[in-house]
Amino acid sequence: MTLENLTVKQLRDKIGSGDIAAKEVVGQVFELIERRDLQVGAYLSTFQERALAQAEEIDRRIAADEPVGQLAGVPLAIKDNMCTQFGTTTCASKILEKFAAPYNAHVVDKLAEADAIIVGKCNMDEFAMGSSCENSGLKKTVNPWNPQRVPGGSSGGSAAAVAAGMCQAALGSDTGGSIRQPASFCGVVGLKPTYGRVSRYGLVAYGSSLDQIGPLTKNVEDAALLMNIIAGHDQRDSTSVSETIAVVPDYLAELETPLEGLKIGVAREFFDVEGLDPQVEQTIRETLKVYEKMGARLVEVTLPHMKYAIATYYLVATAEASSNLARYDGVHYGHRTEQPKDYLDVYYSSRAQGFGDEVKRRIMLGTYALSAGYYDAYYLKALKVRNLIRQDFEQAFQKADCLMCPTSPEVAFKIGAKIDDPLTMYLSDIYTIAVNLAGIPGISIPCGFNSENLPIGLQILTPAFTEEKLLRIARMFEKETDYHTQKPKFLGHKM
Amino acid sequence: MDVKLIVGLEIHVQLATRTKIFCGCRLGFGDPPNSNVCPVCLGMPGVLPVMNRRAYEYSLRTALALNCNIARFTKWDRKSYYYPDLPKNYQISQYDLPLSYDGYLEIPLENSETKKIRIIRAHLEEDAGKNLHEGLPYSRVDLNRTGTPLLEIVTEPDMNSPEECRILAMELQKLVQFLGVSEANMQKGHMRFEPNINLHITDEDGKLYKTPICEVKNLNSFRALERAVAYEKVRQLEEWKQDHTYTIEKFGKQNRGWDDNREETVFQREKEEAHDYRYFPEPDLVPVEVEEVWLDKIKAEMPELPLAMKKRFIDDYGLNDYDASVLTGDSVTAVYFDQAVKAGGPAKRVANLVTQYGLKTANERDCTMDEIGVTRNQTAQLAQLVEEGTVNASAAAAIFEKMMDDDRDPMLIAQEDNLIQQSDAGALEAIVDEVITANPQAVSDFQAGGKKSGKARGFLLGQVMQKTKGQANPQIAGELIDQKLKK
Numbered sequence: 001m002t003l004e005n006l007t008v009k010q011l012r013d014k015i016g017s018g019d020i021a022a023k024e025v026v027g028q029v030f031e032l033i034e035r036r037d038l039q040v041g042a043y044l045s046t047f048q049e050r051a052l053a054q055a056e057e058i059d060r061r062i063a064a065d066e067p068v069g070q071l072a073g074v075p076l077a078i079k080d081n082m083c084t085q086f087g088t089t090t091c092a093s094k095i096l097e098k099f100a101a102p103y104n105a106h107v108v109d110k111l112a113e114a115d116a117i118i119v120g121k122c123n124m125d126e127f128a129m130g131s132s133c134e135n136s137g138l139k140k141t142v143n144p145w146n147p148q149r150v151p152g153g154s155s156g157g158s159a160a161a162v163a164a165g166m167c168q169a170a171l172g173s174d175t176g177g178s179i180r181q182p183a184s185f186c187g188v189v190g191l192k193p194t195y196g197r198v199s200r201y202g203l204v205a206y207g208s209s210l211d212q213i214g215p216l217t218k219n220v221e222d223a224a225l226l227m228n229i230i231a232g233h234d235q236r237d238s239t240s241v242s243e244t245i246a247v248v249p250d251y252l253a254e255l256e257t258p259l260e261g262l263k264i265g266v267a268r269e270f271f272d273v274e275g276l277d278p279q280v281e282q283t284i285r286e287t288l289k290v291y292e293k294m295g296a297r298l299v300e301v302t303l304p305h306m307k308y309a310i311a312t313y314y315l316v317a318t319a320e321a322s323s324n325l326a327r328y329d330g331v332h333y334g335h336r337t338e339q340p341k342d343y344l345d346v347y348y349s350s351r352a353q354g355f356g357d358e359v360k361r362r363i364m365l366g367t368y369a370l371s372a373g374y375y376d377a378y379y380l381k382a383l384k385v386r387n388l389i390r391q392d393f394e395q396a397f398q399k400a401d402c403l404m405c406p407t408s409p410e411v412a413f414k415i416g417a418k419i420d421d422p423l424t425m426y427l428s429d430i431y432t433i434a435v436n437l438a439g440i441p442g443i444s445i446p447c448g449f450n451s452e453n454l455p456i457g458l459q460i461l462t463p464a465f466t467e468e469k470l471l472r473i474a475r476m477f478e479k480e481t482d483y484h485t486q487k488p489k490f491l492g493h494k495m
Numbered sequence: 496m497d498v499k500l501i502v503g504l505e506i507h508v509q510l511a512t513r514t515k516i517f518c519g520c521r522l523g524f525g526d527p528p529n530s531n532v533c534p535v536c537l538g539m540p541g542v543l544p545v546m547n548r549r550a551y552e553y554s555l556r557t558a559l560a561l562n563c564n565i566a567r568f569t570k571w572d573r574k575s576y577y578y579p580d581l582p583k584n585y586q587i588s589q590y591d592l593p594l595s596y597d598g599y600l601e602i603p604l605e606n607s608e609t610k611k612i613r614i615i616r617a618h619l620e621e622d623a624g625k626n627l628h629e630g631l632p633y634s635r636v637d638l639n640r641t642g643t644p645l646l647e648i649v650t651e652p653d654m655n656s657p658e659e660c661r662i663l664a665m666e667l668q669k670l671v672q673f674l675g676v677s678e679a680n681m682q683k684g685h686m687r688f689e690p691n692i693n694l695h696i697t698d699e700d701g702k703l704y705k706t707p708i709c710e711v712k713n714l715n716s717f718r719a720l721e722r723a724v725a726y727e728k729v730r731q732l733e734e735w736k737q738d739h740t741y742t743i744e745k746f747g748k749q750n751r752g753w754d755d756n757r758e759e760t761v762f763q764r765e766k767e768e769a770h771d772y773r774y775f776p777e778p779d780l781v782p783v784e785v786e787e788v789w790l791d792k793i794k795a796e797m798p799e800l801p802l803a804m805k806k807r808f809i810d811d812y813g814l815n816d817y818d819a820s821v822l823t824g825d826s827v828t829a830v831y832f833d834q835a836v837k838a839g840g841p842a843k844r845v846a847n848l849v850t851q852y853g854l855k856t857a858n859e860r861d862c863t864m865d866e867i868g869v870t871r872n873q874t875a876q877l878a879q880l881v882e883e884g885t886v887n888a889s890a891a892a893a894i895f896e897k898m899m900d901d902d903r904d905p906m907l908i909a910q911e912d913n914l915i916q917q918s919d920a921g922a923l924e925a926i927v928d929e930v931i932t933a934n935p936q937a938v939s940d941f942q943a944g945g946k947k948s949g950k951a952r953g954f955l956l957g958q959v960m961q962k963t964k965g966q967a968n969p970q971i972a973g974e975l976i977d978q979k980l981k982k
Contacts (some may be wrong), residue, residue, distance in 0.1 A: 024794045031593060081538075081541075082541070083540065083541045089540065089541075091540070096540065099538070099540070101534075101540065101541070102534055102539070103534050103539075105541060164862060164955055200541075200542070200543060201542070201543050202541045202542075203541055204540040204541045205540075205541065205779075208778035208779050209778040235545065236545060237543050238543065238544070238546065238779060238780050238781055239543075239778070239779060239781065292960065319775060320778055323573055323585055323773075323775070325583060326575060326577065326583065326584035327538045327540070327582060327584055329577065329584060331579050331582075331636070332537065332538070332582055332636075333539065343579065343634070347577055365949055370575075370773040370775050371773055372771040372773070375773070375774075375775070379775060
């Protein structure tokens, strides 16, 4: 079996049993990166020497029968908005292009404890603001399934790296759909955990009350395995949930056990969407039939405030972002303009030069929403509507175990198709965005392809802190199908 | 014409927690720039604040001592503005749900009256760093101070004189010291004041004018506070007298700075039109719910307040009002005195030693009673020796001074230095006889009575003291003289 066909679990087992050396694995993965990343552009930085040294150490310990972590020797990639003490953490922005963090994000430490090998940091939309990866200030990433198409965003690099076999799995972050949508565009699994399930310490903040880190993987089992590693309370993050309130289960334990009498909520509002591609809709309906054949029942639910979700999100997220990004001021770290006219110009010019257009757009929007005279009408109102949206889901979950819908109303769109029309870009988040507002977990799994062989994703939602059930529901479908095993033909096996 | 001065005060008190409000950095002073910092207080990408529980408890303790209502639910807010000493370019503070509100502090006035100053609110927030502008052609930023926990206390405009402002500030300093929540050392910048000052002027026609409310920024001594308020009182009146248009309706609120060299306030140009801080709830911190159990625990652990301590010193220890006041003037002295008495020192004698020698030295050295080198036990023992007559007053002074560098018991020191008072009448008698024999003129003066008699007695006594190298018990010696010479 070639490296790229192995899942995290399979590779981990082979390394652990001595079947293959970690050093060999790292060698192969960097070969793949060298061959493919010129075209895909998923990585902003890679750490070959460091990875090799780590691999050698792991091999040594395995040979000496010393204990190794649960991900020993497995090459992973992480989105470049998670701080690493090695290399740079750029958030794909010119303002942090040379920033070397003095500390590791919590999840980076957890991966290191598990002996995973981080091979590189992935491209993204700048500061996680975007749905296509086109807003990256540093690089272009294309969809491995079709180089004319976007990989999705903002975790586009992470999704592309996994889809193109340039790592076994990756971590991304999700504020309005940024793990799930690129997962759906790239034909991989993407999970956004419940808000508070995974520590945000070391994740460069965009929308503080919305951000979560989660895995992008080839299959559901790998997502469960990674959740076992990264989930849990971190005292450095006051919003990370205490484990007395929400225990971290073993997400692998019951994964193969399907849910008996599964009630699947189908929201009217999710199929009434303008711009829902008919092929996507068809594929989702067929997916639902597969579940019905397994004994599940479809239940109609309603999410009456869904139509306000995008507006609410773009007030809450941008308000928080305008504040979170205030620290990039050219004074303490990051890009500083050369030859400022005065101290105010240090701020003005450093930020004007360092930030891309979309980032500026959102900072302005957020500042406006918080400003005197507008706070009540915009930000405060948005907080109230957010509550209503959360209640919509709570009520829906009284009638159904989970909700299902497309992850995106369309397949991966053409590069450049929406970049000049931000509002159209925003509207493509229609299915994912409300999930962050409510804080509940959501997963996207591959469920088909359109006539141009572009992946289509199914989104499954469950109540807060029920990722174990969510993964089981996802696994039910995956077991019956093989969409997740398909590989992009663009790369083929000749490359 | 009637002129009434109206002043409200905003005080920032630095809390004496071991570490900063949102991270584990140590609180220091005078350390090399940017040496007490970490990614969190530096506002690096990806960091998150974590609430310092003790800072919150100290705040609750202070709020209780200020008779405030304690909010059972309170949250944090971001206050946004850009400045190089504020690394995140927002300050985490409390806006509309402060941790306490509606309290008061009673202050003593000159004529032994008291005045109640109402407290609007007291809340917790983080401090910013320091910008340094002198000495180089560019400015520098020291972020050691960022993240220091500050308790912001806001009073109603209840003060009507510069003295009242100073007294309030000093009482607050004493209070937080007694509570153990702040060192309140003015030299270290532990307390900063911002008075809001205006005048209510009723002119001869009975019309009421109000001058603009002027806020003087960042005063950090009692002296500067009192002088700034006094200056404003004069300045605002003069300004208004010009054409009566210097009013709050026309000018609203003004910011002024204090120039300590020229001792005047200076108008500060507004950076922006009434700065919009864009307050919104801090998403990285959870709200605090204060449960009764927690509050009860804090109440139970409340240290004794200065007024209560003073009363106890008067009632239980029999001190007079003046001494009790002096001894409760600061918390270190009060506790020192109290502990020395509890260690067995007779209260009045301990009081004398502390006020006459201890505080004198502490003031000279600009340090506290705990830092002059004499332990409470030593003081207690010395007081006992004085009470028993084993040493006299001047010997006590000498021993006290010696104990500043000497750890040993005062008794040993007294013995070593021959300071034990000779109180044995028998032993003194011989010497008294010697002195009487050697000074016939003084003897006859004494026996003659009248004005010279007192002086002569003093002279003879002095001779006895001299011959005994100060060790004679002057009372006993005096009695012997009287006995022998009075006919």
